[in-house]
Amino acid sequence: MKWVAVGGLVVAAGLGACSDGPSVDVPPRPSVDASDATVVDPDGGDGGIADGATPYPFSLPKGFPTPSVPANNPLTKEKVALGRHLFYDKRLSGNGTLSCAGCHEQARAFTDGRPFGIGSTGQVHRRNSQTLANVAYAATMTWANPVLTTLEEQARVPMFGIDPIVELGIRGKEDEVLAALRAEEKYSTLFPAAFPAQADPLTLDNVVRALASFQRTLISGRSAFDRYRYDGDANALTAEQKRGMELFGSETLECFHCHGGFNFTDAVAFEGVPVERRFHNTGLYNIGGAGAFPPGNQGLIDFTGVASDMGKFKAPTLRNIEKTAPYMHDGSIATLDEVLDHYAAGGRTITSGPYAGVGKSNPFKSGFIVSFTISPEDKAAVIAFLRSLTDEAFLTDPSLSNPWPQ
Secondary structure, three states, X not given: OEEEEEOOEEEEEOOOOOOOOOOOOOOOOOXXXXXXXXXXXXXXXXXXXXXXXXXXXOOOOOOOOOOOOOOOOOOEHHHHHHXXXXXXXXXXXXXXXOOHHHOOEHHHXXXXXXXXXXXXXXXXXXXXXXXXXXXXXXXXXXXXXXXXXXXXXXXXXXHHOOOOOOOOOOOOOHHXXXXXXXXXXXHHHHHHHHOOOOOOOOOHHHHHHHHHHHHHOOOOXXXXXXXXXOOXXXXXXXXXXXXXXXXXXXXXXXXXXXXXXXXXXXXXXXXXXXXXXXXEOOOOOOEXXXXXXXXXXXXXXXXXXXXXXXXXXXXXXXOXXXXXXXXXXXXXXXXXXXXXXXXXXXXXXXXXXXXXXXXXXXXXOOOOOOOOOOOHHHHHHHHHHHHOOOOHHHXXXXXXXXXXXX
């Protein structure tokens, strides 16, 4: 019998699949001219802990390592408080209609329940909005961009990006957005408190720093699984969920290869370890039998140009997975039941239309994606285990919720 690690828990393996996966992929300086004086530079300014600011003490769940925090943007309570207000503020968009929370709702584990994200001007994105749960540990910030690796860089994309869509739409309207923020009385105290060493702290640079700081506090690790694994509560999981956990960690299903570790993903970054940036083709498409994915949404190959990177996307965390439907990088699978069907088949078959093809035969598919047979009872057990990863306290934590009057 082989033993494997599932979320830090060693379980016996002997029974069977791996899933792949914010929401925008653009070059590291996205759709914004570096010469443009309005572009924020999250690596500039002091961004540090000045006199009057309070270091933020992480209160981490058992089994969780310390997240990496950039030296030029150390975490403070005041920056987190400011970032929380900005995250929920529609004034942080060019037309005043969309906040970060518009695509990242707390009750949905900071996703939006739609196949594709929708920007402030109504444009529809080509990718599914990812969960922000435990984004502090993300090795890469988007589905398939290997060089967008910090929350500070990521914040620039929805704020200023115009390709593939306009999201918050701030580019060209920086002065109007700053004026709207200055008109809010709360910001007259929140910005100086977060950046006490700066004479004029209400800047877009500091908006970026504060948003990144708040998102680093979106830590989820208080699920039934965590109570079972880390608190020693043998009754936290049902017999069915324990069976599902065994199956999840088996060499038959192969789930743990891409969704192992404390965060149930193989793409993690935290203090004291080498950064892991991995991407996978799960056989979701095989257009014309040549391995192609839909144009404009082909994954890692869009950045590397390497043929074998076709269809490769990062594996998302499975924490709170029952709350983050629909699934896959393009939101094309609606339910967990259908996700398991996809992996049991070894890839998806599309019988008609422009994307027709047999995903199982995709020449670039990961070797971990192999077909398997699973009974209805075992399938239900795996889904029950995945639901044990839901952290209800995280979904309702008032310290992460909208601070503005409703």
